[in-house]
Amino acid sequence: MANSKFPPLMIELSEKFSPSDDISLKTLQIEDNTVFIFYLKSAIDGAKLHDMLIKPFFDMKSNQSFTFYIESLPNLTNMQFGEELLIEITKGYLLLAINDAFYLIDIKLVNTMALQQTIIEPTVYGPQTALSEDIETNLNIIRQRYHEPTLKYDTHALKGKSHKTLIIMYDEKTVKQSVLQNIQEQIENLDIPLIQSTGELQLHLNGSKFSLFPITILTERPDRISYNLAAGKVVIMLNGSPQALIAPVVFFDFMTSMEDNYHTYWITSFTLILRYIGLFVCFVLPAMYVAITSYTPDIPRTELALTVAGSRVGVPYPSFIEVIFMLIFMEFLTEASIRLPKAISATATTVGGLILGTAVTEATLASNIMIIIVSAVAITSFVIPISEMSFSIRICRYLLVIYTTLFGMMGLILGSLWLLMFLVNKRSFGEPYLKVYWRSDRKELEVRSKG
Numbered sequence: 001m002a003n004s005k006f007p008p009l010m011i012e013l014s015e016k017f018s019p020s021d022d023i024s025l026k027t028l029q030i031e032d033n034t035v036f037i038f039y040l041k042s043a044i045d046g047a048k049l050h051d052m053l054i055k056p057f058f059d060m061k062s063n064q065s066f067t068f069y070i071e072s073l074p075n076l077t078n079m080q081f082g083e084e085l086l087i088e089i090t091k092g093y094l095l096l097a098i099n100d101a102f103y104l105i106d107i108k109l110v111n112t113m114a115l116q117q118t119i120i121e122p123t124v125y126g127p128q129t130a131l132s133e134d135i136e137t138n139l140n141i142i143r144q145r146y147h148e149p150t151l152k153y154d155t156h157a158l159k160g161k162s163h164k165t166l167i168i169m170y171d172e173k174t175v176k177q178s179v180l181q182n183i184q185e186q187i188e189n190l191d192i193p194l195i196q197s198t199g200e201l202q203l204h205l206n207g208s209k210f211s212l213f214p215i216t217i218l219t220e221r222p223d224r225i226s227y228n229l230a231a232g233k234v235v236i237m238l239n240g241s242p243q244a245l246i247a248p249v250v251f252f253d254f255m256t257s258m259e260d261n262y263h264t265y266w267i268t269s270f271t272l273i274l275r276y277i278g279l280f281v282c283f284v285l286p287a288m289y290v291a292i293t294s295y296t297p298d299i300p301r302t303e304l305a306l307t308v309a310g311s312r313v314g315v316p317y318p319s320f321i322e323v324i325f326m327l328i329f330m331e332f333l334t335e336a337s338i339r340l341p342k343a344i345s346a347t348a349t350t351v352g353g354l355i356l357g358t359a360v361t362e363a364t365l366a367s368n369i370m371i372i373i374v375s376a377v378a379i380t381s382f383v384i385p386i387s388e389m390s391f392s393i394r395i396c397r398y399l400l401v402i403y404t405t406l407f408g409m410m411g412l413i414l415g416s417l418w419l420l421m422f423l424v425n426k427r428s429f430g431e432p433y434l435k436v437y438w439r440s441d442r443k444e445l446e447v448r449s450k451g
Contacts, residue, residue: 005027006025006027006036007036007097007102009095009097009102010025010036010038010095010097011025013025013038013085013086013089013095014038016086016149017040017086017089017149017152019152019154020040020151020152020153021153021155022040022041022042022043022139023038023040023041024037024038024039024040024041025037025038026038028053028054028057028058030057030058033057033060033061033062033063033066034063035057035063035066035096035097035098036096036097037053037094037095037096037097038089038094038095038097039089039092039093039094039095039107040089040090040092040143042136042139042140042143043089043090043091043092043108043109043140043143043144044092044094044107044108044109045092045107045108045109046109048107048109049094049107052073052075052105052107053070053094053096053105053107056069063098063099066098067098067101070096070098070103070105071103073105075105075106075107076103076104076105076106077093077104077105077106078104079102079103079104080104083149085104086149087147087148087149088104089149090143090146090147090148090149090151091108091143091144091147092106092107092108092109092110092143092144093105093106093107093108094106094107108144109140110140110144116129116130116132116242117129117130118130118220118221119220120218120219120220120243120387121219121220121221121224121257121258121385121386123257123258123259123262124259125259125262125263126223126258126259126261126262127221127222127223129141129222130220130221130222130242131220131221131222131237131242131243131244132242133239133240133241133242134239135165135167135237135238135239135240138222138237138244139153139167139237141222142169142222142225142226142229142235145222145223145225145226146171146225146226146229146230148171148173148229148230150171150172150173150174151169151170151171151172151229152169152170152171152172153167153168153169153170154167154168154184155167156168156187156188158190158192158195158238159190159191159192160191160192160193160194160195161193161194162194162195162196164195164196164238164239164240165238165239166187166201166236166237166238166239167236167237167238168180168183168184168187168234168235168236169229169234169235169236169237170229170233170234170235171229171230171232174229174230174231174232175232175233175234176232176431178430179234179247179248179429179430179431180234182429182430183234183236183247183429186205186429187236190204192204195238196240196241197238197240197241197243198218198236198237198238198241198243198244198245199218199241199243201236201238201245202214202216202218202245205236205245205247212392212395212396213251213389213392213423213426213433214249214254214388214389214392215247215248215249215426215427215428215429215433216236216245216246216247216248216249216428217245217246217247217249217253217254217386217388218243218244218245218386218388219243219244219245219246220242220243220244221258223258223261224246224258225244225246227258227261228246233246233247233248233249234246234247234248247428247429248428248429248430248431249428249433250428250431250432250433250434250435250436251389251423251433251434252436253386254384254385254386254388254389255272255275255276255279255384255385255389256272256385257271257385259271260272274383275383275384275385277380278379278380278383278384279380279383279384279393281376281377281380282377282380282381282383282384282393282394282397283393283396283397283400284400284412284416285373285376285377286323286327286373286374286377286397286400286401287397287400287401287403287404287411287412287415288404288412289319289323289369289370289373290319290320290323290401290404290405291404291408291409291411291412292305292308293308293309293312293319294318294319294320294405294408295408295409296408296409297309299409307369308367308369311367311368311369311370312367312369313364314364315364315365315366315367316364316365320401320404320405322365322366322367322370323370323373323401324398324401325365325366326360326366326370326371326373326374327374327377327397327398327401329356330374330377330378331394333349333352333353333356333378334349334378334381336348336349336352337349357371357374357375377397381393381394396419399415400412400415400416400419403415403418
């Protein structure tokens with residue numbers, strides 16, 4: 001890329017944006033007339049570049065005429081230098097050099113028409129557009145949202161039969177180099193015959209196919225990507241997949257929604273507390289029901305213990321079978337709501353749940369209290385913003401019920417401690433999984449307040 005005939009300013013710019021593959025430094029020449037252009041391919045509109053600059057240059061007979069033409073363009077802006085120039089280039093501005101004069105021209109590309117709405121991570125406030133299946137479009141979207149000259153990316157080609165293009169994106173100023181090297185090594189060592197999506201890539205990056213908790217976040221939201229780039233994380237995108245992976249992650253990342261950045265402190269704090277209460281209820285409540293009804297009915301107040309015992313009159317099997325039976329039917333309803341067409345899924349699952357709940361209690365196959373617990377667990381399962389963590393907690397819930405069935409209240413405590421110890425020892429690309437803050441407390445809050 002570097003060449004002595006290019007203006008030193010452009011060579012310096014290309015070095016600062018290196019090693020990104022979208023750097024373009026070109027010479028336009030006809031007879032004795034020569035101009036130089038510098039831009040980022042992922043940030044500019046190629047058609048506009050051709051119609052506004054390249055074609056007029058070859059149609060004109062001299063540099064002087066082309067200079068007059070450039071100076072008359074409405075897209076021409078004041079020339080910037082230093083850090084401001086780098087930022088303008090990332091926004092989609094083109095740097096043009098004629099003789100010793102430099103011009104900064106706005107030819108940015110903003111892809112919004114072909115983008116889909118967010119489906120997996122919807123929010124009431126904030127941006128509603130999601131990533132595209134085209135990796136060039138995704139690069140453009142992120143470039144238009146994250147105007148830092150230190151934003152870099154490496155391009156790789158996956159081994160195997162797909163040969164898909166994969167991009168590792170990071171902010172050179174904030175990324176942790178040890179984490180970046182760890183991710184790059186894992187990507188280079190991947191030798192899978194066929195990978196079709198980032199979801200599939202996530203399974204292989206987890207380290208083990210039996211891993212229960214994800215060590216990356218699968219997201220479709222450009223604003224979540226920008227926020228995590230600013231926090232020093234690495235983003236992995238695969239051509240043909242409308243989601244990206246964010247790594248490394250800590251457990252608490254799965255409990256945050258991008259909407260938290262769009263509300264006031266008190267509203268955000270309140271919704272966060274609600275989510276953690278929901279997580280506790282979803283995880284512990286079925287096992288606690290088994291512990292209280294089968295082992296230690298004297299823990300709650302006498303009136304409550306009598307109410308629970310009275311509701312179980314006529315139920316023909318122990319409480320843990322009742323719990324497992326109802327939880328599995330709830331999973332059936334959840335799976336059905338996901339697989340059915342959207343037009344009928346809500347109606348079918350609501351009607352199915354009502355009929356099933358009424359029939360089960362009338363047939364005394366489950367108690368009324370159990371129906372309330374299953375409903376509460378079903379609702380709280382979906383307060384976790386990231387669905388991968390929701391699935392993991394749903395599986396851990398069954399393990400906790402088994403622990404409690406075998407050892408009573410002590411099993412509930414031991415099972416919870418087992419999960420806590422497991423998470424304490426887990427790592428995400430070398431970083432502790434249960435770390436309270438990914439970076440320092442102060443830096444995390446700075447990024448959040450800016451977001």
